[in-house]
Amino acid sequence: xxxxxxxxxxxxxxxxxxxxxxxxxxxLESGQFVGKLFTMQIPHLxxxxxxxxxxxxxxxxxxxxxxxxxxRTSEFVASKLxxxxxxxxxxxxxxGVVGVLRTGDGPSIxxxxxxxxxxxxxxxxxxxxxxxxxxxxACGHDGHTTMLLGAARYLxxxxxxxxxxxxxxxxxxxxxxxxxxxxxxxxxxxxxCDSVFEMHNRPDxxxxxxxxxxxxxxxxxxxxxxxxxxKGSHAARPEEGIDPVLTACHVTTALQAxxxxxIRPADTAVLSVTTIQAGDAYSVIPQTAVIRGTFxxxxxxxxxxxxxxxxxxxxGVAGAFGATPRLTFPTCSPRSSIILPRRRSxxxxxxxxxxxxxxxxxxx
Numbered sequence: 001x002x003x004x005x006x007x008x009x010x011x012x013x014x015x016x017x018x019x020x021x022x023x024x025x026x027x028l029e030s031g032q033f034v035g036k037l038f039t040m041q042i043p044h045l046x047x048x049x050x051x052x053x054x055x056x057x058x059x060x061x062x063x064x065x066x067x068x069x070x071x072r073t074s075e076f077v078a079s080k081l082x083x084x085x086x087x088x089x090x091x092x093x094x095x096g097v098v099g100v101l102r103t104g105d106g107p108s109i110x111x112x113x114x115x116x117x118x119x120x121x122x123x124x125x126x127x128x129x130x131x132x133x134x135x136x137x138a139c140g141h142d143g144h145t146t147m148l149l150g151a152a153r154y155l156x157x158x159x160x161x162x163x164x165x166x167x168x169x170x171x172x173x174x175x176x177x178x179x180x181x182x183x184x185x186x187x188x189x190x191x192x193c194d195s196v197f198e199m200h201n202r203p204d205x206x207x208x209x210x211x212x213x214x215x216x217x218x219x220x221x222x223x224x225x226x227x228x229x230x231k232g233s234h235a236a237r238p239e240e241g242i243d244p245v246l247t248a249c250h251v252t253t254a255l256q257a258x259x260x261x262x263i264r265p266a267d268t269a270v271l272s273v274t275t276i277q278a279g280d281a282y283s284v285i286p287q288t289a290v291i292r293g294t295f296x297x298x299x300x301x302x303x304x305x306x307x308x309x310x311x312x313x314x315x316g317v318a319g320a321f322g323a324t325p326r327l328t329f330p331t332c333s334p335r336s337s338i339i340l341p342r343r344r345s346x347x348x349x350x351x352x353x354x355x356x357x358x359x360x361x362x363x364x
Contacts, residue, residue, distance in 0.1 A: 058128035060142035064117030067172030084156040093182030099167040106163025110193035113148035114173035219296040244289035
């Protein structure tokens with residue numbers, strides 16, 4: 001079981017107004033808008049929630065649940081939203097939750113957070129470490145859920161807005177299509193939004209800072225399996241077999257040329273082999289080897305191009321060794337800006353800063 005030590009994450013709550021950021025804060029650099037990181041002014045009422053929100057996050061961290069299994073987490077979220085006075089809608093996209101808060105006439109916005117954990121063993125020794133071996137909130141979704149609950153609590157108590165806010169708590173973000181499941185259940189037909197906002201934790205940003213940029217921020221991604229079938233033999237008689245391990249190593253090396261030699265330099269793409277599994281004995285060349293990994297990009301056309309290149313590369317390289325590859329792509333997630341409908345942007349978005357870098361992490 002893989003072990004994972006997380007970054008130390010400080011529990012804190014965030015809130016900001018974007019309409020106070022001047023357009024002059026933006027500057028043009030290398031053809032792209034680049035802006036400063038802005039400090040958030042945290043309202044006093046949110047500061048008062050600090051200890052309570054810290055307790056929420058630590059409780060969620062201690063009870064991580066995998067995608068579409070977030071039953072305790074969903075109930076925790078739903079009960080809090082009801083306590084705050086929101087209209088609560090359960091079981092959207094299986095274990096998703098939406099809370100609705102209305103005050104007067106105005107735009108309708110969505111604010112989204114993800115809830116699921118990862119299948120990773122937690123090696124931290126904090127008092128609130130995971131109580132479930134092999135599951136951990138290693139991507140910070142416990143923090144995301146807490147942040148959105150804090151926003152719901154603050155807005156419900158102050159009502160300092162005019163319009164409708166949909167608090168969208170998404171299940172199964174980690175590669176198994178929680179967003180698609182919510183869309184299939186009619187998320188935006190039932191809860192129409194003029195704009196949708198979300199924030200992802202970024203441990204390398206100073207506390208109290210945030211950064212955004214125009215266009216897609218998170219990549220779309222896919223997982224892949226390549227099963228290389230050769231011919232098993234004794235390790236002392238390799239000439240009698242077809243070595244799938246050696247073949248898999250050459251396939252892995254060749255795959256690294258796809259991003260550098262097949263994709264336009266202007267199109268961001270990354271392909272990573274993360275596991276190779278083969279054999280059980282020291283003295284036996286196995287029959288098969290399995291290569292697994294992921295690739296990410298910001299354009300659906302580039303994603304399709306990478307898949308085609310992978311099939312061609314694996315077939316050609318394996319064939320040169322006399323082996324046969326079989327490729328499968330168990331999860332393929334379009335980049336997030338294609339998944340979510342964009343009806344219109346709020347004017348204040350034009351006044352905010354843009355981040356220097358996109359993230360090749362995925363939101364699905």
